[in-house]
Every structure is written in structure tokens, then in C-alpha cells.
Amino acid sequence: MYECKIAEKLVELRNSKGVTQEDVAQSLSISNKTVSKWENGASAPDLPMVVELAKYYGVTTDTLLGLSENKKQSTAEEIRSLFEGLDRRESVLKAFETIRALVPSMYGTISKYYDDAYDKENVFPTGMSHGYRSAISLHEFFEFTASSEDVNVAVMMLRNKANFAWMSDPNKQKEIVKIFKFLSNEDTLAVLYYVHSTNCSESFTADYVARNTGLKEERITEILDEFCSVGACHWVTAHLSEGEIRVYECHGDGIILSLICLAFEIMCGRQSYDYCFNGRCKMIGGK
Numbered sequence: 659m660y661e662c663k664i665a666e667k668l669v670e671l672r673n674s675k676g677v678t679q680e681d682v683a684q685s686l687s688i689s690n691k692t693v694s695k696w697e698n699g700a701s702a703p704d705l706p707m708v709v710e711l712a713k714y715y716g717v718t719t720d721t722l723l724g725l726s727e728n729k730k731q732s733t734a735e736e737i738r739s740l741f742e743g744l745d746r747r748e749s750v751l752k753a754f755e756t757i758r759a760l761v762p763s764m765y766g767t768i769s770k771y772y773d774d775a776y777d778k779e780n781v782f783p784t785g786m787s788h789g790y791r792s793a794i795s796l797h798e799f800f801e802f803t804a805s806s807e808d809v810n811v812a813v814m815m816l817r818n819k820a821n822f823a824w825m826s827d828p829n830k831q832k833e834i835v836k837i838f839k840f841l842s843n844e845d846t847l848a849v850l851y852y853v854h855s856t857n858c859s860e861s862f863t864a865d866y867v868a869r870n871t872g873l874k875e876e877r878i879t880e881i882l883d884e885f886c887s888v889g890a891c892h893w894v895t896a897h898l899s900e901g902e903i904r905v906y907e908c909h910g911d912g913i914i915l916s917l918i919c920l921a922f923e924i925m926c927g928r929q930s931y932d933y934c935f936n937g938r939c940k941m942i943g944g945k
Contacts, residue, residue, distance in 0.1 A: 663724030665699040
């Protein structure tokens with residue numbers, strides 16, 4: 659009974675996924691004969707392989723075994739299953755693999771909006787040497803990935819409903835310029851480097867940062883106050899016997915670090931890509 663249910667379900671899921679027995683065999687590192695035997699009921703996969711098959715088809719093990727309706731895993735469950743049992747290094751590599759798989763998967767569902775020149779195979783060739791650095795530019799989205807000793811970053815930008823109209827708004831321009839002005843000074847980068855390092859505690863004073871960066875305390879105070887106005891940094895007043903002192907707190911600011919990393923890649927990173935599809939990134943303006 660069990661073998662019959664799982665055999666029928668395996669055939670149903672494979673046909674629904676649009677793959678061949680050979681595709682399944684290659685993905686799971688098994689033989690075509692094994693897949694064939696499972697599907698005709700001559701044998702059944704063992705428990706570890708049932709789990710792998712459920713991951714491959716994106717369903718629960720209960721669904722695969724015919725114990726429940728064909729209920730697909732949620733996105734969170736699918737992603738979580740990809741990282742189960744992986745160590746930190748394997749998890750980082752899997753994250754990049756997932757990012758690289760995300761865009762072509764999405765592109766396959768929206769390709770009808772593009773010219774024939776933007777065929778999926780043209781954008782993402784089937785063979786890439788490393789894929790450690792790539793840039794994809796299309797009218798509707800831009801995707802950039804860099805993985806090196808210096809920077810590990812993945813960025814995806816899609817056209818938004820506002821068509822970036824806020825870029826021409828004077829008030830929004832002033833707010834946006836604040837962050838670029840803040841990051842446009844060498845002293846600021848030195849302070850941000852130290853504040854984001856594991857050598858710096860999450861609570862600190864300007865004097866503490868000054869002693870560890872070589873900059874004057876007055877200058878440190880200016881930078882930290884500005885950091886509080888544009889980033890994830892806060893301060894409180896501590897009342898000590900010798901007087902009041904400002905204590906800053908920062909757990910790190912991933913957005914600011916991302917901006918710096920992207921600036922580094924533009925100005926100091928490799929000037930070549932493992933793969934680059936240089937289409938058009940003209941997201942501004944309606945159709």
C-alpha cells in the first residue's frame with residue numbers, strides 16, 4: 659500500500675515539475691534504474707531519500723508518502739530545508755547559490771514581458787566557471803553578486819511602483835544626500851571601521867574610539883553624532899561623579915556597510931566579471 663502510494667505520487671510530482679527520470683537521478687546522484695523502480699512500485703526509497711525527494715519536489719514528506727493532500731511547503735520551510743545540517747562556510751556558499759538561482763527562476767515566470775533577445779539562456783548561460791562576480795541588467799530588474807576575499811554581497815533591485823519619482827523630489831534629495839555626505843570623509847570611514855569591528859564594544863564613548871583610532875575626540879564626537887542622525891547608532895547621557903558623559907550604542911549598521919561595500923566594488927574591486935549580461939537598466943520612467 660505504502661509503495662503504491664509513493665510510486666503514484668512520485669510520477670505525479672515529476673510530471674508536475676516537468677522533469678525526466680534522468681533529471682531526477684542526476685539531481686539526487688542516483689541511477690535512472692532506481693528512479694524507475696520507485697515509480698513502478700518495484701521498490702521504495704529509504705527514509706533519508708524520502709526527505710531528499712520531498713526537498714527536491716518542494717512538498718512535505720507526508721504529501722510524498724500520500725498521507726496528506728498535495729500541500730506545498732511554505733517559502734520559509736523550503737529555504738530552511740536548504741540549510742539544514744550545513745556548517746557556516748557551506749551556508750554562505752548555499753546563500754550565494756540560492757541568490758543566483760532566484761533570478762533565473764523568477765525570470766522564467768516573467769519572460770513574456772521581455773523581447774526575445776532577453777531569452778533566459780542568453781541571460782544566464784548553463785555553464786559558468788565560478789559565478790563569484792556577476793551583473794545582470796534588464797529593464798525591470800538589476801542583480802549583482804560579488805564574492806571575494808574583500809567583499810561578499812548580493813544585491814537585487816526591481817522597478818518600483820513609483821518609478822523612482824522620489825529621486826526628483828527636492829526634499830527627498832536633501833535626505834538622500836545626507837548619507838552620501840556622511841560617508842564622503844576618510845575620518846568617517848575610519849570610525850565606522852572601528853565601530854563595526856569586534857574589537858569595539860556595543861556601548862562606547864568618543865574618548866574610547868579616539869584612543870583606538872588616533873583621531874581627536876572632538877572629531878569623533880562630530881562623526882558619531884552625525885552617525886546617529888543617519889544610521890543605527892544612538893546615545894544616552896551617563897551621569898558620573900566627574901560629570902555628564904555621552905555614551906553611544908551601536909550593534910552595527912548593515913545598510914551603511916552595504917553602501918560602503920558597493921562603493922568599494924565600484925572603485926576598488928575587480929573590473930571584470932565571471933559573467934555579465936549587460937542589457938539595459940532603464941528602470942526610471944513608465945511604459
